[in-house]
Structures are given as C-alpha cells and as structure tokens.
Amino acid sequence: MQKFLQWVLVSGVWLMMLASPALAGVVTPTPDDREISLAPALEVLVDPEGNWSIDQVSSTFAGRFLPHAGGNPSFGFTRSVIWLRMTLDLDQVRDHDWYLVQRHPIVDHLYLYEPDGEGGFRVRHVGDVLPFGERELTVREFVFPLPDTLQGPQTYYMKVHGLGALHLDLRLSSADGLVERTYREQIVTGLFFGAVLAMLLYNILLFITVRDTAYLYYLVFITFFTLSFLNINGLGLQYLWPGCPRLNEYFPSIIGLSMVGVIQYTRQFIGLRERSPSADRVLRYLLGGAVLLTLLMVAIPPPLSYHMIVFMVLVIISTLGVVSWRAWRAGFRAARLYVLAWCFFLVGCGVFALLNLGLLPHNVFTNYAPHFGGIWAILLLSLALGDRIKLLQSERDAITAQARTALEKHVQDVEQLDRDKLLFLEYLSHELNTPLNWLAGARLLQAGQLPPELADAVTMVQKGQDRLQQLVSTSLRYFDLAGREQAPSLSYCQPMWLVDRLLRQRDAVIRARSLKVRNSIPADLQVVACEAELTEVLGMLLDNAIQFSEAGGDVLVEAVVSGQQVVLKVRDGGRGIDPQDLERIFQPFFMIGSGHHADGFGLSLPMARVMIRHMGGQMWAESPGRGAGTTTCVQLPLAVL
Template sequence: MPKHWLRLLLSPLVLALTTQAAAQDTPTRIDAQSSFTRQVPLVSVLEDASGKMSFDEVRASGAFTPAPAIGTNFGFTSSTWWVRFTLLNPGEDDRHIVVREDYPLIDHLDFWAPEHAGNWRHVATGDRTVFSTREFNHRDFLFDLEIPAGEQRTFYLRAASAGPVDLNLEIYGQHALVGTLSMEQLAYGAYYGGFIVLVLYNFFIFLIVRDRAFVFYLLYAASYGLYFAIHNGLAFQFLWPDSPAWGNQALIVMLSLSLVFGMQFTRSFLDAPVFAPRLDVLARITQALALVGLLASFFAPYSLIILPVSILTVVVTSLIIVLGTIGLIKGYRPARFFMIAWGMLLSGVMVYMLKVFGVLPHNALTQNAFQAGSLLEMVLLSLALASRVRELQRQSRTDTLTRIPNRRAFDEVAAIEFDRARRGGVMALLVVDIDHFKRFNDEFGHARGDEVLKQVAEKLVNGVRQGDHVCRFGGEEFALVLPATNGEDAARVAESLRKLVQETSSADAPITISVGVASTEERKFESVDELFRAADSALYRAKHAGRNRVVRYAAEADHT
C-alpha cells in the first residue's frame, strides 16, 4: 500500500488522540501553491487570566473562541494568551512551511507542534530568553513545520509579556519566505542607511556652523535609531543575543533618551525659553520624567515602566507640536519644516500606539507607521536645520531695530558691487545721516528716537529701486549701495530721499537728513573703503554747509 494512503487512513485516529478540541477549528489548506504564497491561518484563542494553565489543560479545554475580527493584538495585558490553529494538507506530497510571528518583543513565546506517535515538539523562546533558543537566526519568531500528505495537524502557541501581546501569525512557503525576507532586508538597509547618512551629514554641518541644535539633533537621531533597532529585534539579534534582560531594559533606556534629546532639540531649535517660557517649564518637566523612567529601568520591572513611558511619548510629541505651532505663528521660518516633520512622526506614533493598545489591528501599516514616520521626520528635521542655518545667517546680517541689512551685510554687498563696477560697470554709494539726532534723543527720549530710526529706514527702502541696497551702518547713519548708477543719477535719488524724509516727518518733531554721494565714475577708487571715505567726506561737507542737503563727492574738494 502506498505510503500516503497509509497516512490518510491513520490520520483520523492520530487526530483524535492528539487534538481533542481541534475539530471545532476550520483548517487552513496548505496546497501546492503554498510554497509561493503567504497565508494568515484561521485561529482560535483562549485567555488564561491566571497564566498557570498547563499545555494538557489547554488541549482539553473547550474555552477556545474564534479570534476577534480586529485580530489577535491584545495590547497591554496581564493575561497569558493561547492560540490554536489547524493546517490541512489535501495533496499527495508532504508540505514544508514556516510559521512566523512578526512582533519580536514578546517576552515568552511557546510553540507546540504534533509529531508522530502522539509526541509534541515544544519550542520555548521569546525576547526574555537568549537568542539561540530560536529555530531560525532571525529577528522575528519563525517555526519550521511539516504537514504530511493527506493529513491535518493542530498547533498551539502560548504568549505572555510584560509589554503588549501582539500576535500576528502568518504561514509562508519556502519560496515566499525567501522573497519576503529579501525585501525586508532591503527596506531595513535603506532605513538604517538613511539614518546613518543623515547623522554623518549633520555632523559635518555641525563642524562648520557650531550650532548646538545640531548636537541635540545628532543625539536624538542616534538614540532614536538605536531604539528602533531594539524595537525591530535587530539589536537583540546582532548586538546582545546573550543578554535578553539588557535587551528589554535598553528599549526603555533608548526611548527615554529619545524623549530627552528630542525635547532638548526642540527647545534649542525654537528658542523655547524665550518665546514660550511657561511651556518651556513643562518641557523640562517632561524631560525630567523621561530621565526618571530611564533610571527606574535599572530597578523597577519592565511591566511597571513600559506603559507610563509609552504614554509620556505621546505627551512629549504633542507638546513638541504645540511649541512648533507657536513658533510658526510667530513667523519663525524654519518652524515650517519642523512642523511638517513632527506632524509626520505624530501621525506614525498615534497609529502605532493605537495598535499597541489593541484599538487598531496589527498589519504592515500599523506595525511600521512609527518607523516610517520617524525616517520622514529625520529627513525633514535635517531640512529644518538647513533652514535654521539660513535664518541665522539672515539674522546676523539684519539690524534688529530697523529690520534692514546691517553693517556686515553692507560690507559684503558693497564689495560685490564694487568688484562688478571695476570690471566695466558703475556704482554709487550714498551715506545718510539723520540731522541733530542726539539732540532729538535728548529732547524726545530714546524710545521716540528708535521710532525715528525705523521710519527713516522704511522711507529709504521705499524710495529706491528693487535692486538697490539700504543698510544701517551704525547709530543714526545709513549706507545705500546703488548698482549700475552714475553720480548724477545717484544725486537725484539722494535728493528725492531727502525730500521724502523731510515732507513726511511730524510737525512737532521735524526730521531731516544729510546725504553724501560718491560714484565710481568720479575717479578710479582702489577699494570699496576708499569709495566709502569719498561719500563720507561729501556727507561731512553737507553737514558743515548747514545740513538737510545732498553733496556729491568732488576730487578737487578733497585737496582744498
């Protein structure tokens, strides 16, 4: 008699002896196509609230119920959960498959598979045991199964964890498993490779700009990247396979450090102590709580800490969003990238946390939402840092009172335009001084004097062309660079500015200006400093002649 017919005749007897309650389960068919496909088995579940039921008691129990429609993610629970499923091989050949549980942070995971003569193969593993207890050298839990031809077999799995009990069983044929693992390796390589590139890129930028916000970004990215390596099971597989206790504690440590450095980066990036002092106090409190969680991980059990730290993660992320919103409202330009970045992460955090608490089902989207959001966040935060550098550069070249370019900006633009003029063009320089400004301050006060400075700056900006440059040179003195402008045209511009200031000043406190004009067509100037001295000497003559007037530079006057 053929071997497979003998198995077919004996299978009902074996099934009756080894799986008493399995007849209630709908078997999942394993056929010839299963080698190339991924299947989700139909499972029944049993909750063991005491956590003390033995395998024999579970097999004899009639308390198994069909899995909930939302799936077998039970979230944080003190119960032990049992899963039962039946596989049917209707073909004439034995089928070799692999069962996969893709949540690697389950503390204790036991698997029972029936063998010949009524024996059971028991695999006791989990992330609280050394990595070598696994049948496959892989970050997830993989169990090797063989279903004889013409038979059905029932399997049991027991899960208990101080963290979420998130069960997501899948059945893979050998070809399907190889393809899936190859794609996952590619995805994880791209993910962590992207993290490393971002860290190195921003490290080199830090060496150039020396902005401490980059330091906190680097610390945040490093701790967050390592946290995800733990969360994915890769750190346990490659970094500490013989230290399961540290592997669980490291999850809390790295998550806590991520919260501390992420919040510190936010406070530094947005200058929170200045623009939101009260919220900054709350931010420091959350940092202190994260440090408490980190220290507690060395003394308190994982089950006592993981839930508060998970809740704190949501609180910290929400607070960061609030701080970023305030920065955006106040017109801080880099806050735009910052808000988009943290919005991406917050979306991922919310989806993942809803999965952790059992509200959303376990699938590829909910399991990896946190991680996908974090990579997008890191990329966008890198752009935000670049925007911050540009903003700092702009601020360093902007006068804080009048909001126009300052002396540093003048030096740069004047040098550029002077070099262009020496190559065959022309440029003019105006030096403007507010008449009797010290007396005005003494009579009306410095606050009123500051208003005058802002008003004059505004009139100068509005009175010139789009490509001209108005800068505050210092005190009550302004300097204007007029590209492609000869001396005669520059004098006309200066006169129109003088009239504009005089005619629009208030009657009770009249304001006038004196202007010195110099152009590269007047004579051959050797440097932009020499050109400025020429315009400044013309200003001196204007003030000496009675103020409220425009005087052009004349080479002859310099020698009289």
C-alpha cells in the same frame, strides 16, 4: 444495494469530519502557495492564571477554544497566557520545506506544541528574552520549521505570554515565500535605517561645520531614536546584543533619552530663552521630568514602564507641537516645518500607543505607524534645521558681502603682486645681460698674462659669469613658456625614437658612469604632442635620471597605455624624494636639500610641466622615499590611427 449503503456510510463519515470543530478550519497549502495567513483559522483560549498545561488545554479545556474573528490577533498589555490552536494539513507539500512564522519579533515567550505522531507533543520555545543564537533560523522573526513526516490534518498548539504588548501575525510560509518576504523586508528596513543613518551623518557634518549645539541635541535624538526602533524591530537583538536579551527591557529608557535630546533640541532650535521665556520654563520642567522618569525606568518593571513611557512620549510630543506652533505664529518662519514634523510623529506614536493598548488591530499600517511618522519627523526636522540656517544666514548677508568685497580686493592685489613679480624678474633678467657681457671680457685675459694673485679671482669671475648667464637664459625661457597664450602645434610623435636619439647623444656620459639605460617604449607607439618640446622634456628627465643615479645603476624608460592616454615613465634608482616634496619639485626655483645647487636652478621640471600641460597632458613624480629612486611620469593623449 450493498454498494449504495457503503457510499452512504462513507459520505456520512466525510460530512461529519467536515462538521467537526477540530477540522473546520484546516489550512491546506498547495505547491503553488508561498505564504498563507493563519489568522482566519486560529482558535483562541485565554488562561488568566497561566497555570494550564498542554495536556489540559488539548483535552479538558479543548471545548473552550473560540474561533478568532477579524485580522491578526492583538491582545495589548495582558498578564494572561494566550493559547492558540490551528490545524494544518501538509500532505500536498510534503516534498517542500514549510515554516510557521510569527512575524512580529517582540514577544517574550512562544511555545509551539507540534504533534509527535504518537499522540503527544514536542515543544519548541523561542522569544526575545532568549539569546538570539538559540533560534533554529537566524532571522529577526520567530520561525518554526514544520515536519514533513506527519500525514493528514494535524492540530498544533501555541502558548504565548509576556510583559509587553502581545501582537500576533502568524503565517504559514514556504521556503521560497520566506526568502522572498525576508528579502523585501530587508530592503524596506534597509531603506528606513539607511535614511536615518544618512540624516545622522549629514547632521554630524553640519555640527562639525557650524558648531551649533542644536545639531548636537538632534544627533542625540536620532541616535536613541534609531536604537529604539532597532529594538522594536528585533534587529537590536539580532545584530547589537544577541547574547544579552535583557537589554530589550531597557527600551523605555532608550526612548526617554531620545525625548531628553529632542526637548533640548527644541529649546535651542527655536531659541526659547530669548523668544519665549515662559515656554522655555515649561520645557525645562518637562526636561527634568523626562530625565527623572528615564532613570526610574531602569528600576520599574514592565509593563508599567511601557505604559509610563507611552504616556510621557505623548505628553512631550504634544507639548513640543504646541510650543513650535506658537513660535511659528509669533513670526519664527523656520518653525513651520518643525510643527509638521511633530504632527507626523504624534500621529505615528498615537497609533502605536492605541495598538499596544489593544484598541486598534495589528496590521501593516498600525505596526509600522511609528516608522512612517519617525522617518518623516527626522526628514522634516533636518529640513527645519536647514531653514533655520537660511534665516541665520540672511541676518549675516551684509557682513558676508562686506567680507567678500574685501577678500576679492585682496585677491586682486595678490594677483597683481604676482604679475608684478614676474614682470620684475623678467625685467631683471634682461637687465642682467648687460653687466654679464661686461664680465665676459674677463675671458679675454690669458691666465699666463695675469699676476698670480689675480688669476684665481679671474677664474672665479668667469665661473660666476657662466652661471649667471645660464640662470638668465633659463629664467627667460621659463617666463616665455609660462606667459604664452597660444598652445604649440601638435602632431603624432613616436617617443621611442625620440628617447633613442637622446640616449645616443648622452652615450659618453652613460658609459662614463657605467649606467644601464633601457628604452622599453614600443617602436610603433604614437602620442599627440609637440615633437620639439616633447624631445626637450624627455631630455630633461633623462638628464635628471643620469645625474642622480648611482654609478653602475639602472635607468628604465617605459610606456603604459591606459584607455586613450599614454604614460611615459623615466625610472631611476637614485636618491629618491620625500613624499612631501613630490609636488614641490615642480615649483620654480625649488631644489631639494638646499636653495643653491652647482648644476641647476630648479627650473627644468617646472618648465617641463608647463610644456606638457600646453600639450594637453599631465606630469607628476613618484617615489617611495629617500634612497628608493624616483619615477617621473608624463601623460599624453594616445594617437588614434
């Protein structure tokens, strides 16, 4: 009987505890939970004067708390102080980190009163009026780490107030849940602002290209639009002005500047001055009002400034929608996307305005409505600008077609002149052979058989004849290579042995100049090339390296394998080449420093490049500058055995 009475007593106490108002909405997370919405468990008390203390709220006025019904609490613009009460039991997750999170980042003041275990409360204060560095966790939301030392159900109080609209989205979140949701929100936020940034950069390039002032005003709109959304998402305080939270109060002015840009953009986009002077006059008046209100917003305190900017945005967007619709009906086809853009933006701003007035509940849709409307407006406005370009382009098609025809004819004339030049040079080279053969007769005269006054002249004639003969033969060789249509036959070649043979042929010159020439190409390396022409190219490169190296200098021949390509390099420590001349040395008849050189004609490197390209390779030169040597590179396909 005694056990039965004890059981009845314990059961009665337990039922009384369940029926107690303080414990009726106990939130008890389990280890499997990641995030729990606290909205169903919240109790609300409104302090109209804002004078009540935590001692009064937790004792004298404790019975005045009312259970919150519905979704997340949204109080709109209010001067009252909102007290919230919630009861949490963290016994099942004592070994894990849990957090109380206010997801909406635009609240002036939040005070969390958590039990200290001795009948009192510890208070923690956060808000967007405080520097960002004072937060316990550096995230855009307001996050309170909860203690794991308290046992059983504990009652927490939160005091919320501010000059802006009060929207609360309180969550109880584990560490993993907080990380996952923060990661998801960063992806969504990154996609949103990434799209805005892409549109910004895209239109900057278009403005630079077409120099249309419509793009400039559109850039002003996007820039301040982005700043305003950074503000209402808490990212401005986190990244742009963390030490100056007062800048958050200038949100209405930022919105005003974006509206100034979009009004001017509309006037330029539609061409209202020519198409509809009356509508242009209306927008000029609207522009003046927007500029005036934007300036006044700096001095007008919230929440009046917030009400004024919401009203101004709705009036401006509605007016722009009507003006663009009339332009569309009047035959301006590009305005159809413009009308659709402002419809999206008007819906998003309207939903957000009703949310701030407390007429709509605070949820994902209403909170992000201006984001959805804004990003669609930006995309559609960009498409509308592209459509406008197409319309303008269609008006210029006739002029463009005429210009294209004239340009094509000019290109054909230039190409014909280039072919005529090559033909003339080739013909000239052939014709020079006859007088050069006549001059060769001067070699039959013996120096001792000539009068002294003619001996020097004959010697000069013989030198000139030799140079002209070399010029003609080299030029003809270059013209033959440049004009051939069939590539040479290719085979597997071993460049190490080709270089070795070329160095033996030049051993006397190398010794005379005391040069150190090292062949570092692997003996088993093979490339796909025409062996005869590759030998000729390597000979040209070695000759240049030997000629332009200082006496006693070093010349290195090496190979670098990269994937299926081989780069043969001939490096010398000679006079080097200026960066602006690295490509010009492959132009016919170009010589560094002078148009005339005693030992060359500026054709060896152009001929070498032509031959390498016919083998399917590439050729280029590298040099840090004058006095730092030159490396000539030949890239060829690697032979796959």
